[in-house]
Amino acid sequence: xxxxxxxxxxxxxxxxxxxxxxxxxxxxxxxxxxxxxxxxxxxxxxxxxxxxxxxxxxxxxxxxxxxxxxxxxxxxxxxxxxxxxxxxxxxxxxxxxxxxxxxxxxxxxxxxxxxxxxxxxxxxxxxxxxxxxxxxxxxxxxxxxxxxxxxxxxxxxxxxxxxxxxxxxxxxxxxxxxxxxxxxxxxxxxxxxxxxxxxxxxxxxxxxxxxxxxxxxxxxxxxxxxxxxxxxxxxxxxxxxxxxxxxxxxxxxxxxxxxxxxxxxxxxxxxxxxxxxxxxxxxxxxxxxxxxxxxxxxxxxxxxxxxxxxxxxxxxxxxxxxxxxxxxxxxxxxxxxxxxxxxxxxxxxxxxxxxxxxxxxxxxxxxxxxxxxxxxxxxxxxxxxxxxxxxxxxxxxxxxxxxxxxxxxxxxxxxxxxxxxxxxxx
Amino acid sequence: xxxxxxxxxxxxxxxxxxxxxxxxxxxxxxxxxxxxxxxxxxxxxxxxxxxxxxxxxxxxxxxxxxxxxxxxxxxxxxxxxxxxxxxxxxxxxxxxxxxxxxxxxxxxxxxxxxxxxxxxxxxxxxxxxxxxxxxxxxxxxxxxxxxxxxxxxxxxxxxxxxxxxxxxxxxxxxxxxxxxxxxxxxxxxxxxxxxxxxxxxxxxxxxxxxxxxxxxxxxxxxxxxxxxxxxxxxxxxxxxxxxxxxxxxxxxxxxxxxxxxxxxxxxxxxxxxxxxxxxxxxxxxxxxxxxxxxxxxxxxxxxx
Ligand SMILES: Nc1ncnc2c1ncn2[C@@H]1O[C@H](COP(=O)(O)OP(=O)(O)OP(=O)(O)O)[C@@H](O)[C@H]1O
Ligand SMILES: [Mg+2]
Numbered sequence: 110x111x112x113x114x115x116x117x118x119x120x121x122x123x124x125x126x127x128x129x130x131x132x133x134x135x136x137x138x139x140x141x142x143x144x145x146x147x148x149x150x151x152x153x154x155x156x157x158x159x160x161x162x163x164x165x166x167x168x169x170x171x172x173x174x175x176x177x178x179x180x181x182x183x184x185x186x187x188x189x190x191x192x193x194x195x196x197x198x199x200x201x202x203x204x205x206x207x208x209x210x211x212x213x214x215x216x217x218x219x220x221x222x223x224x225x226x227x228x229x230x231x232x233x234x235x236x237x238x239x240x241x242x243x244x245x246x247x248x249x250x251x252x253x254x255x256x257x258x259x260x261x262x263x264x265x266x267x268x269x270x271x272x273x274x275x276x277x278x279x280x281x282x283x284x285x286x287x288x289x290x291x292x293x294x295x296x297x298x299x300x301x302x303x304x305x306x307x308x309x310x311x312x313x314x315x316x317x318x319x320x321x322x323x324x325x326x327x328x329x330x331x332x333x334x335x336x337x338x339x340x341x342x343x344x345x346x347x348x349x350x351x352x353x354x355x356x357x358x359x360x361x362x363x364x365x366x367x368x369x370x371x372x373x374x375x376x377x378x379x380x381x382x383x384x385x386x387x388x389x390x391x392x393x394x395x396x397x398x399x400x401x402x403x404x405x406x407x408x409x410x411x412x413x414x415x416x417x418x419x420x421x422x423x424x425x426x427x428x429x430x431x432x433x434x435x436x437x438x439x440x441x442x443x444x445x446x447x448x449x450x451x452x453x454x455x456x457x458x459x460x461x462x463x464x465x466x467x468x469x470x471x472x473x474x475x476x477x478x479x480x481x482x483x484x485x486x487x488x489x490x491x492x493x494x495x496x497x498x499x500x501x502x503x504x505x506x507x508x509x510x511x512x513x514x515x516x517x518x519x520x521x522x523x524x525x526x527x528x529x530x531x532x533x534x535x
Numbered sequence: 536x537x538x539x540x541x542x543x544x545x546x547x548x549x550x551x552x553x554x555x556x557x558x559x560x561x562x563x564x565x566x567x568x569x570x571x572x573x574x575x576x577x578x579x580x581x582x583x584x585x586x587x588x589x590x591x592x593x594x595x596x597x598x599x600x601x602x603x604x605x606x607x608x609x610x611x612x613x614x615x616x617x618x619x620x621x622x623x624x625x626x627x628x629x630x631x632x633x634x635x636x637x638x639x640x641x642x643x644x645x646x647x648x649x650x651x652x653x654x655x656x657x658x659x660x661x662x663x664x665x666x667x668x669x670x671x672x673x674x675x676x677x678x679x680x681x682x683x684x685x686x687x688x689x690x691x692x693x694x695x696x697x698x699x700x701x702x703x704x705x706x707x708x709x710x711x712x713x714x715x716x717x718x719x720x721x722x723x724x725x726x727x728x729x730x731x732x733x734x735x736x737x738x739x740x741x742x743x744x745x746x747x748x749x750x751x752x753x754x755x756x757x758x759x760x761x762x763x764x765x766x767x768x769x770x771x772x773x774x775x776x777x778x779x780x781x782x783x784x785x786x787x788x789x790x791x792x793x794x795x796x797x798x799x800x801x802x803x804x805x806x807x808x809x810x811x812x813x814x815x816x817x818x819x820x821x822x823x824x825x826x827x828x829x830x831x832x833x834x835x836x837x838x839x
Contacts, residue, residue, distance in 0.1 A: 377607070
């Protein structure tokens with residue numbers, strides 16, 4: 110019974126070259142465009158980048174750097190264990206976890222002894238001076254580099270007076286005391302080096318040379334990979350087109366209503382439930398094939414590391430396609446005509462795709478947008494794919510995404526079945 | 536024996552009364568014509584029997600058992616008014632698909648498909664996509680898809696609409712062959728001459744009510760009567776028409792008379808004309824047709 114339904118749907122797809130092109134070729138073209146335009150150079154975002162700061166030093170310098178970063182409009186800083194800023198200060202392990210889980214793209218660790226080392230120009234006691242660490246997912250090309258630059262700027266502008274002061278005391282230690290005139294000249298000059306002072310901008314350049322603060326970027330993921338955004342766009346474009354093709358293909362339901370074949374189906378032993386089940390399975394299989402082809406192409410043309418992530422990819426793909434198939438059926442059972450269906454689905458899908466991160470990575474959006482995105486199907490699917498491809502998460506860690514997608518599938522199918530009642534009996 | 540009875544079926548769609556107490560019976564092995572103007576409620580009635588329209592009132596019985604109304608019973612074959620076949624599938628694939636969905640076993644299916652391709656005369660084109668078929672070919676396939684699973688009762692909604700006389704002949708041959716195999720058929724049509732020629736009985740429905748049912752002679756007796764219409768053409772205009780005859784307004788050489796007994800009345804009519812000195816050029820005698828019965832019952836007004 111189901112096999113027959115599948116055969117009908119498959120034969121129809123096989124004979125319809127336009128539908129084939131829409132399903133398999135068009136998304137690949139789009140993906141290639143996206144991937145070549147954005148994938149190799151990184152995007153430039155105006156959204157605020159979220160970072161976490163761990164202050165292990167608690168010195169005047171580290172406090173000033175943290176405050177300086179906090180003032181940067183491009184950054185949204187988190188310093189405590191909970192997002193509201195009320196919990197305990199973050200420690201290194203917690204920050205690393207935030208990065209690993211994708212809550213923040215970058216965490217900055219201001220290590221113990223940083224302030225002291227800076228004061229002594231790194232020469233104190235002959236030990237290597239501690240360096241600021243940037244914990245990052247380096248496969249994300251945008252955020253760590255932006256944060257790196259901002260950190261450099263903040264470190265150099267936030268504390269030149271402190272450094273100069275300590276420089277002077279060092280000078281005094283080795284070269285003898287300053288005369289009272291020298292001291293009063295320094296006193297008059299030092300405030301101008303404070304952040305916001307009149308010469309702050311020049312101070313950045315001049316103080317930079319003497320500042321003994323080094324910055325290391327530490328990749329907290331397994332290793333740097335070059336395909337970074339490729340997997341994002343494969344998933345993003347893939348899911349968006351999955352929705353398009355699935356809602357288009359589910360429109361065959363409307364054709365069948367028009368042609369009377371649906372009526373005829375219902376007069377056979379297949380009930381509406383069987384009919385929708387058959388359609389759903391077919392659409393899910395078609396979607397799985399579409400996404401697989403997409404990622405394979407990503408592997409062939411853009412070096413996406415598909416083969417090391419097969420289990421996660423497979424689970425995400427099947428579940429995503431199944432949910433998308435349900436979504437398509439909801440649209441088709443809701444629409445009165447084909448034209449309605451295509452209009453409605455275009456709008457809904459474009460909105461969902463932009464909110465849900467198919468067009469622009471969600472981690473670069475503002476927090477409220479990110480939260481809003483969670484109402485979309487795309488966000489959960491993409492989060493799952495990113496877990497697989499960026500965080501190397503094992504399959505079991507995908508459970509929140511899988512749970513949401515499967516729940517959505519159940520809801521979609523229930524809705525579709527309910528809407529389809531109008532065709533059953535009048 | 537009645538295999539299917541509809542008793543007092545009622546159905547409204549909003550303000551439109553589609554069925555208003557329709558009552559009819561289908562006998563075993565007969566070919567019953569369900570006639571009626573557009574919008575009379577024929578399709579609604581068929582869909583109600585198929586379980587696709589929930590009646591507001593009345594009862595439908597199949598082999599004496601009331602229908603539960605949800606599923607189309609497997610004894611029933613439905614041939615819808617639309618060409619409900621997949622245009623991208625071939626004739627054979629369509630037949631196989633619907634046969635499977637009707638529950639035919641793989642083995643049974645092969646035989647039935649072969650049979651269907653034969654009776655529809657589609658054997659030569661069996662493996663071509665249906666979208667390239669002519670209207671008549673699609674119609675024949677549409678019918679075959681509905682009877683493939685050997686239903687005991689087949690309901691056909693306008694099975695001959697939009698097809699040429701040859702195809703219509705073929706279709707009725709198929710249907711008559713089914714009746715001789717014991718299948719009972721109910722069909723709706725607007726081709727009255729064919730219904731007259733091929734169907735055993737006729738039911739006429741209008742405004743959702745059955746207004747007449749029976750064989751053609753029965754209907755004729757009850758409506759227009761058994762008289763014949765005689766039309767006579769003479770070589771010259773007639774001055775005074777013989778009793779019971781009238782001169783047609785558009786041609787004074789044409790006379791028309793209604794006669795109840797041709798053998799007795801026709802010689803009298805012709806004799807009267809000859810007595811006037813007219814030469815009779817042509818005589819046409821026409822019996823009562825289903826068309827005249829239909830118009831008599833449903834009026835001349837356009838519907839819908
Ligand atoms: N689903 C529906 N919704 C609303 N009105 C309907 C519906 N189905 C039928 N009708 C109305 O019920 C009436 C009977 O329609 P039906 O299709 O049964 O007529 P019919 O005898 O088959 O006509 P035709 O010869 O044109 O096929 C019509 O007035 C039609 O508009
Ligand atoms: Mg009709």
